[in-house]
Amino acid sequence: MALPSPNLDDRRFQQFVDDAKRYVQQRCPEWTDHNVSDPGVTLIEAVAYMADQLVYRLNRVPDKNYLAFLDLLGINRFPPAPARADVTFRLSAPQPNTVLVPAGSQIATLRTESEEALVFSSGEPLRIVPCSLTAVVVQNNGASPTDRTVDVLDGKDVPAFSPAPAPGDALYFGLSSPVPSCVAVLRLSSQVDGVGVDPRQPPLVWEAWSADGWMACEVDSDETGGLNRPGDVSLHVPSRHIVSRLAGIEAAWLRCRVLEPRAAQPFYAVSPSLRGASARTMGGTVRALHSEAVRDEELGESSGVAGQRFHLSRTPVAVDDPMLQLDTSDGEGWQRWELVDTFAGSGPDDRHFQLDPVTGEIAFGPALRQPDGSVQQYGAVPLKGVRIRATAYRIGGGRAGNVARGALSVLRTSIPYVSQVENREAARGGVDGESVAESKVRAPISLRAQDRAVTVRDYEELTRRAAPEAARIHCLSVDEKTKLHGKEAGIGAVRLLVVPQAVPDVGGFLRFEQLVPGDELLSRIAAYLDDRRPIGTRLAVGPPYYQGVTAAVTLHAFRGAETDQVRTGAVNALYSYLDPLTGGPTGEGWPFGRSVHSGELYAVLQRVPGVEMVDEVRLHPADPLTGKRGDSAERIELDPSALVFSYDHRVKVVGG
Secondary structure, three states: OOOOOOOOOOOOHHHHHHHHHHHHHHHOOOOOOOOOOOHHHHHHHHHHHHHHHHHHHHOOHHHHHHHHHHHHOOOOOOOOEOOEEEEEEEEOOOOOOOEEEOOOOEEEEOOOOOOOOOEEEEOOOEEEOOOOEEEEEEEOOOOOOEEOHHHHHOOOOEEOOOOOOOOOOEEEEEEOOOOOOEEEEEEEEEEOOOOOOOOOOOOEEEEEEEOOEEEEOEEEEEOOOOOOOOEEEEEEOOOOEOOEEEOOEEEEEEEEEEOOOOOOOOOOOOOOEEEEEEEEEEEEEEEEEOEEEEEEEEEEEOOOOOOOEEEOOOOOEOOOOOOEEEEEEOOOOEEEEEEOOOOOOOOOOOOEEEEEOOOOEEEEOOEEEOOOOOEEEOOOOOOOOOEEEEEEEEEEOOHHHOOOOOOEEEEOOOOOOEEEEEEOOOOEOOEOOOOHHHHHHHHHHHHHHOOOOOOHHHHHHHHHHHOOOOOEEEEEEOOOOOEEOOEEOOOOEEEEEEEOOOOOOOOOOOOHHHHOOOHHHHHHHHHHHHOOOOOOOEEEEEOOEEEEEEEEEEEEEOOOOOHHHHHHHHHHHHHHHOOOOOOOOOOOOOOOOOOEEHHHHHHHHHOOOOEEEEEEEEEEEEOOOOOOEOOOEOEEOOOOOEEEEEOOOEEEEEEO
16 A cells, blocks of 8 residues: 655645634734624735645645656656547549648548537548559459450440359459559449349458458448449558559459358359449548647757757657657758667667657756766767757647547548548547556556566556557466467466457447457557566467347336337447446446346336336347347356447337
């Protein structure tokens, strides 16, 4: 337990006034009017007010000393991290030339009467490259590709797949140029004669050839319903789309490939036919950050001494890579300096500097006296008179930037031919800066762990340090027979479960794919912990198992209550309580491994306005991917590595 901070003087304003009045009675008994209307009492209150302010500042001395101790230990507060979102810019019409969306283009949310607009800016330039269709190739049953370009352009019926389509059949479209990070639209005149697939769930995948091989394209819209009818297929092409050669034709290739159907998924009875096709580019996607860029800020001139410090004019500095670009100039050119965490490994010729992102303080290397009396310089010292410039850094960030998908819809930077902007997924990664109280809690844990992962708490603390944007982190040891990376775990194995941030869609519901952490996040955590875990300890980093739960509820509403409102309130209550991030008995997220019991849902539903009585609650385990439900039960058990996930609750309201 931490030692209590001393309260150096616990008196407050009214106590000062009362003490002064008692002294007046002792020293000047003839003064009997102590009402607030008396000028003497007014003077006492004025002095008491000033004394109260002095005591307040005096009592902050322990906090000041605490912060000084944290600074001596090298523990600095974490800066805010900006939220990131992939933003799609859509063209008003196809353009014959490349449309450039410059870096720093601003996108914002709608401003309302109660909330200011949140501004995002693109981190890099986006080139929306025009394209056209140059080739169509068919490849069936693993045979050699066949060029059918002429037949398609002439309007002849060309089978897209084998007469009896099979998994692996593919239809290739060659574009005139690569369209990395762009929205490519294929206009297809296709149809299926006879029984086909379910247009809502066709067994197809769209892919693009990239520097890393075939990569899946996100389907923005498919008016053809899986090649069932004429229409447009809008695809988000991966960022590494390149030219390659297929069937002797050099082009930038997209393909539509037949997949193995899932259980009960309709499949093609006959092959779709293609009698016309064209391609165009209608937009592009780029990463945007909830922060403001500051460029070319002059910090002053160097005095030529070791350990000198400068301050940025805008703070706090948001987490970025790099966090700050610093240059110095002696009149003949600019030289780049490198940001480091410590000067321990810096030599006298290394152009290194440190940054406190919360206060914006920039420090150059100190000169320290050694035991033999010599002076060792850690990091180079800018020469006297050299200009120092902060070339680029970002400010802002915070949790407020985690906006829902579709919230970024206002284009604040005028870009020719761009008519619409949107974020297709919710923004993630926004984290508020660390407060002084939070740094006090972290300090003892950091000193105890010493940057080494030994205990379960160490793994969780170091993971928060590596990925502050993770919503929940849970570490557990596994037994010897548990499989890690396809092998038995053995003794000393550790499993780390990571739940990413997720912003509910309109209506407050989470989608399953929002709760799956990205490969970049998992790789960053694994690399950070690999350098800090004991030798011989096996580590697996991944998402928890999500147990889908469907609640089938029958309840009675009070007379006169609106049935639709009661049903909506009951559904919202179920989704809110069975939420892996904000649900559970404490509202801090459903506990890992905690079972779900129908009895607790009775209590949750009974508190919904308009509900007179909860008649029945039946729980069904469900698969969030396939939607398959199990038999009803009163209790659903969860593994220690599992979290609950709400899936399609059903509520029936009687009466009202």
